[in-house]
Amino acid sequence: MPKNTNTDTHDSPFIKQSFSGRPVRRVRFCARVILRNFSDKERDASYVRLRWTHEVDSSLSFRGTRNLFSSKSYLRLPLLLPQTTAMQQILNYINGSFQPPNSGKYLDNYNPATGEVYSLIPDSDATDVELAVKAAKAAFASWSALSREERSQHMLNVSRRITERLDELAEAESTDNGKPVWMAKRVDIPRASDNFKFFATAILHDSSELHDMDGKFLNYTLRQPIGVAGCISPWNLPLYLFTWKIAPALASGNTVVAKPSEITPMTAFLLSQICEEVGFPKGVLNIVHGLGGKVGSAITEHPDVPIISFTGGTETGKTIARMAAPMFKKLSLELGGKNPNIIFDDCDLDNALSTSLNSSFANQGQICLCGSRIYVQKGIYNEFKTRFVEMVKQMKVGNPKSPDVKLGAIVSKAHFDKVLSYVELAKQEGGTVLCGGKEAKTDLGGWFIEPTVIEGLDEQCRTNQEEIFGPVVTIQPFETEEEVLAYANGTKYGLASTVWTSDLARAHRVAAQLHTGIVWINCWLIRDLRTPFGGVKQSGVGREGGWEALRFFTEPKNVCIPLQ
Numbered sequence: 243m244p245k246n247t248n249t250d251t252h253d254s255p256f257i258k259q260s261f262s263g264r265p266v267r268r269v270r271f272c273a274r275v276i277l278r279n280f281s282d283k284e285r286d287a288s289y290v291r292l293r294w295t296h297e298v299d300s301s302l303s304f305r306g307t308r309n310l311f312s313s314k315s316y317l318r319l320p321l322l323l324p325q326t327t328a329m330q331q332i333l334n335y336i337n338g339s340f341q342p343p344n345s346g347k348y349l350d351n352y353n354p355a356t357g358e359v360y361s362l363i364p365d366s367d368a369t370d371v372e373l374a375v376k377a378a379k380a381a382f383a384s385w386s387a388l389s390r391e392e393r394s395q396h397m398l399n400v401s402r403r404i405t406e407r408l409d410e411l412a413e414a415e416s417t418d419n420g421k422p423v424w425m426a427k428r429v430d431i432p433r434a435s436d437n438f439k440f441f442a443t444a445i446l447h448d449s450s451e452l453h454d455m456d457g458k459f460l461n462y463t464l465r466q467p468i469g470v471a472g473c474i475s476p477w478n479l480p481l482y483l484f485t486w487k488i489a490p491a492l493a494s495g496n497t498v499v500a501k502p503s504e505i506t507p508m509t510a511f512l513l514s515q516i517c518e519e520v521g522f523p524k525g526v527l528n529i530v531h532g533l534g535g536k537v538g539s540a541i542t543e544h545p546d547v548p549i550i551s552f553t554g555g556t557e558t559g560k561t562i563a564r565m566a567a568p569m570f571k572k573l574s575l576e577l578g579g580k581n582p583n584i585i586f587d588d589c590d591l592d593n594a595l596s597t598s599l600n601s602s603f604a605n606q607g608q609i610c611l612c613g614s615r616i617y618v619q620k621g622i623y624n625e626f627k628t629r630f631v632e633m634v635k636q637m638k639v640g641n642p643k644s645p646d647v648k649l650g651a652i653v654s655k656a657h658f659d660k661v662l663s664y665v666e667l668a669k670q671e672g673g674t675v676l677c678g679g680k681e682a683k684t685d686l687g688g689w690f691i692e693p694t695v696i697e698g699l700d701e702q703c704r705t706n707q708e709e710i711f712g713p714v715v716t717i718q719p720f721e722t723e724e725e726v727l728a729y730a731n732g733t734k735y736g737l738a739s740t741v742w743t744s745d746l747a748r749a750h751r752v753a754a755q756l757h758t759g760i761v762w763i764n765c766w767l768i769r770d771l772r773t774p775f776g777g778v779k780q781s782g783v784g785r786e787g788g789w790e791a792l793r794f795f796t797e798p799k800n801v802c803i804p805l806q
């Protein structure tokens with residue numbers, strides 16, 4: 243008979259059933275959260291199972307329904323629940339195995355559509371990072387020594403398995419982040435698979451430079467992996483951005499210690515399961531979950547992590563740069579944006595309108611590339627505004643599982659409050675809310691905001707200067723090219739911009755003068771993975787994508803040989 247009385251480690255068959263065979267610590271906390279979220283009917287069902295278990299395992303000590311809520315019963319309840327209702331517990335993935343955090347503590351993970359806790363995240367700390375770095379360091383020699391074909395094959399296996407698990411991953415991403423399932427299925431998950439595939443195959447076609455000194459000397463450039471790469475990613479496109487960093491790091495021959503956002507950790511956890519399933523070499527990819535201030539900074543500060551790739555907010559980027567600079571780490575920072583969407587009066591208006599709807603509100607406006615400041619030339623301002631607002635009002639906000647929903651939930655309560663506080667600020671700054679501007683009521687209980695358009699603000703106000711990162715855009719008229727360029731370039735950010743015009747010369751002229759790392763002409767969010775991706779000014783340092791990423795994750799070494 244398995245022992246079932248220890249509060250810290252459990253090895254009963256029931257635990258194995260509920261937690262996929264992995265020993266679980268701190269089940270007590272987990273059970274308490276589960277109980278909180280259960281209906282009476284579900285509690286009753288659990289009770290029946292508990293009774294049944296009592297006959298099997300005499301060490302159980304409950305006596306009735308009331309005892310389900312006693313501290314002793316907490317220990318056992320999750321072990322008895324059907325797998326479908328069990329609280330999901332995320333684990334770190336270190337050296338090819340799933341591990342609880344050393345602290346034994348877990349953080350609540352919320353479903354933003356319901357506002358309820360649905361899983362637990364390891365509250366890891368520097369000691370877990372230490373284990374991960376140690377594993378990554380040990381794995382570096384063998385991983386970097388593999389042939390490109392071998393590395394590529396391992397990565398293609400991961401890519402293939404992501405595609406095979408598309409439906410499950412898309413559901414998980416939607417539950418974790420609040421985005422519509424259809425979007426995760428169409429954008430996030432396929433792109434995660436593509437990231438692995440793209441870099442796995444890119445390394446097969448790599449080349450480097452050779453400099454001939456008139457036949458007297460020959461220089462050639464070796465591009466070698468650096469060691470353990472630290473990859474830290476945000477919550478808005480969880481698996482998409484996580485793999486966008488991990489894949490080039492691994493393909494170049496580095497090993498990785500990665501941290502997904504603590505707000506959306508689930509698909510990173512599923513990725514670690516995929517690595518296990520496909521037999522990805524142990525220690526090559528390590529995933530440590532937890533808070534940015536603990537896990538993120540421990541990765542950033544670790545002396546054996548010489549290269550950091552970070553995507554997130556500008557303020558966090560500054561903190562990371564401050565930590566990394568004295569250690570002379572190689573740093574790639576993809577940060578915030580306040581992107582202009584410029585609409586000239588000679589544009590294809592229908593196209594500009596429908597694409598602007600997307601570029602304003604896709605992913606609830608939580609894409610760093612969303613155009614949050616719309617500038618419309620005076621000749622078409624009123625027509626654009628009227629039609630745009632009408633279209634925005636038609637956008638359905640609600641259950642992310644529903645295929646006709648355009649906007650799902652905002653990722654967290656804190657972010658929901660932040661976005662709505664900006665609407666209030668905009669009103670104080672003299673703005674007029676043309677539509678939206680408040681919580682979208684649903685019967686789900688989560689955090690939803692109506693898509694919002696605000697007019698009448700000046701360029702220097704905070705609403706037009708600060709990143710809101712939600713379903714809120716401002717709209718303002720302009721007269722001349724020079725004027726709109728001054729507006730567009732007039733923030734501390736410089737990530738992306740969009741220009742709508744049918745004048746080819748103007749398109750090129752304006753694109754050249756925009757202070758952003760990316761310019762889309764008559765389109766938005768068209769991504770070719772070979773192109774450089776990143777921002778200028780406070781939107782970031784360095785570039786991701788294509789060769790830029792592979793170069794970032796390698797160190798160029800010049801070798802010089804005399805020929806005479």
Ligand code: NDP
Nearest residue numbers: 475476477503504533534538539554555558576577578610
């Ligand atoms: P944050 O900067 O808050 O967090 C990003 C990641 O950094 C998270 O994993 C976070 O962990 C971690 N982190 C937080 N503090 C530290 C620290 N001191 N040291 C190391 N890591 C830390 O960004 P958000 O997750 O809120 O993402 C939204 C932001 O990301 C927006 O500003 C958006 O513009 C930007 N972004 C930029 C993109 C680009 O390509 N330029 C693309 C997508 C988003 P935790 O979650 O635990 O806080």
